[in-house]
Amino acid sequence: MTTTAPHTAATGPTVTGPPVAAEVAARLVGLLDHPAAEVTCAVDWAGPLRLPLAEERAVQAACGLMHVHGLGAGRPTPLAVDFASTTAGILAAQGTTAALVARSRGAGTSAVRTSVGQAALFALGQYLAAATADNPAYESQLTPGRPEFVSADGVRIEIEALYAEEWLRFWQYLDAPRAAVRHGWRPFQTRFGTAVCALDPELAATVRAAPLTVLRAAAEHAGAALLPVRDDPAAPEPVPPWTLTALPNAGRTAPAAAPSGELPLAGLRVLESTRRVQGPLAGRVLQLLGARVLRIEPPDGDPMRGIPPMAGGCSARFSALNAGKDVTEIDFTTAAGRDAVRELARDADVFLHNWAPGKAARLGLDAEDLHRVQPGLVHAWASGWGDALGPRPPLGTDYLVQAHSGLAAALRPEDEPPRTSLLTVTDVLGGLLSAQAALAALLTRLRTGHGQRAVSSLYSASALVPRPARRARWGPLDRPLATLDGYLWPDPEARARPEAVARALGSAADPAALAAAAARRTSSELQSLLGELRTTATPVCTDLAALARDPRFAPALDAGAGAHTFVHPPWEFS
Structure with missing residues (x-):
């Protein structure tokens, strides 16, 4: 077997569009072992959205990213990185x-198009589903709040506990007030889906009374995880987006021909065993590209199916990530269950999982094990850290990766403390990157006949986000302006001329004075004043349910497909 990081293709890809999106796409496609110039790719700002979008922050404002990122703070807040463009x-x-996979199977696909606006909506798929489920005014019921844990020696930390027992033991070790611990578990557990986490201030006070060494001991005692939040926003040491390991060649076979006129992955089969966000999102991408996905769940189904808000008897968030997949229930703890997985793998092209490190090997379902029953299988692991932090890494979840990778610091301007976003930034990027790794492995398999082990991670996904060496310095207009009836995001020219905007508003040019002057006017009045300066402003989405009803977004959303709004597949092929 040989293990390699991806390497640059002999013929570079043709990708056009906004700089960050085009650069990320060109980098990833350039890592394919294939003449990528067979396919052209165009990225627009708005795509089919009927909106005048022409920059990253305007997309964040109009498409709901500022809203969800700011839910914990109680007001829309920009992400200080190009998250939507990276996603695109x-x-x-x-x-x-x-498209290259389809061409290798005889299809004629030669062009792809997507947009930054569609990418923003796709990243918010589970939040849009929750906001439009069978729960009127769902978002208005969310209580703003986010964890603010700083140790006695001044270290900002991120805590993770996947189970109530771990949460309880951690706080018992620190002698935290019982009522605060009890009431805190539910918002802490559900923060991945709600983007808010309102905890009793006594929990923050408990952390503030203990030095980092004691907090680490509490986490070790509890079986929880704890990492400091890095102050440095720079990307981590170079880490490849994914690695491919070639499995022994069992004899080259001709790939199944692509069905005429179908989606690129039509006729391919994916066997998926995943949970939470990253893995299910990867499977959802492969399904939207045309693959048939069979999802393995434990007996009685995935517990995430019952997490409110509900839509047609199923969790809206779960539905957003798993709709369209077939389902079978298997108990991995039994020999019969493991045999059943091997039998299903016999007919699969991809086996996708996001299990903890070592679990696949312990179950006898690792790449080498399944290779014996399906030599051409792509074994795709959507991991937390990959091999970047050694054989025994900390728990690999979104917020811990944000904290350790420096992304948490990059997300905030320098006048705010570094803290993670409760928007699942790395889960989204990690799920998308896992799907891309599986696609790269499929393409390599078609060329070489070798089965492949494809490993990606939340950590490697975090490194894809372009960021400066220093944290961003925001000017007076780099936060949305609150008006009497909403929020506005000034365009780049207005943000570059705060003094001119201040004169038009009759205020000083400092942030507090500008905010106070804007708050005395309606959005329409403020837009008129900006128009006199030959500048514009984008209304900021503060209600995802209203966004789903807005006809300008209709080309990218399906509000009539079921009990909640779905995001349409974000690609056009020709």
Whole structure:
């Protein structure tokens, strides 16, 4: 067997569009061992959305990213990185790679198109589903709040506990007030889906009374995880987006021909055993590209199916990530269950999982094990850390990766403390990157006949986000302006001329004075004043349910497909 990081293709890809999206797409497609120039890819700002979008922050404002990122703070807040553009770049690479897979199977697909606006909506799929489920005014019921844990020696930390027992033991070790611990578990557990986490201030006070050494001991005692939040926003040491390991060649066979006129992955089969967000999202991408996905769940089904808000008897968030997949229930703890997985793998092209490190090997379901029953299988592991932190890494979840990778610091300007976003930034990027790794492995398999082990991670996904060496310095207009009836995001020219905007508003040019002057006017009045300066402003989405009803977004959303709104596949192929 040989293990390699991806390497640059002999013929570079043709990717056009906004700089960050195009650069991310070109980098990922350039790592394919294939002449990528067979397919062209175009990335737009708005795509089919009927909106005048022409920059990253305007997309964040109009499409709901500022809203969800700011739910914990109680007001829309920009992400200080190009998250939507990075997401669009990965989507563009996926579309290009899927088209190359289709061409390798005899299809004539030669062009792909997507957009930054569609990418923003796709990233918010589970939040849009929750906001439009069978729960009127769902978002208005969410209580703003986010964890603010700083140790006695001034270290900002991120805590993770996947189970109530771990949460309880951690706080018992620190002698935290019982009522605060009891009431805190539910918002802490559900923060991945709600983007808020309102905890009793006594929990923050408990952490503030203990030095980092004691907090680490509490986490070790509890079986929880704890990592400091890095102050440095720079990307981590170079880490490849994915690695491919070639499994022994069992004899080259001709790939199944692509069905005429179908999606790029039509006729391919994916066997998926995943949970939470990253893995299910990867499977959802492959399904939207045309693969048939069979999802393995434990007996009685995935517990996430019952997490409110509900839509047609199923969790809306779960539905957003898993709709369209077939389901079978298997108990991995039994020999018969493991045999059943091997039997299903016999007919699969991809086996996708996001299990903890070592679990696949312990179950006898690792790449080498399944290779014996399906030599051409792509074994795709959507991991937390990959091998970046050694054989026994900390728990690999979104917020811990944000904290350790420096992304948490990059997400905030320098006048705010570094803290994670409760928007699942790395889960989204990691799920998309896992799907891209599987696509790259499929393409390599078609070329070489070798089965492949494809490993990606939340950590490697975090490194894809372009960020400066220093944290961003925001000017007076780099936060949305609150008006009497909403929020506005000034365009780049207005943000570059705060003094001119201040004069038009009759205020000083400092942030507090500008905010106070804007708050005395309606959005329409403020837009008129900006228009006199030959500048504009984008209304900021503060209600995802209203966004789903807005006809300008209709080309990218399906509000009539079921009990909640779905995001349409974000690619166009021709």
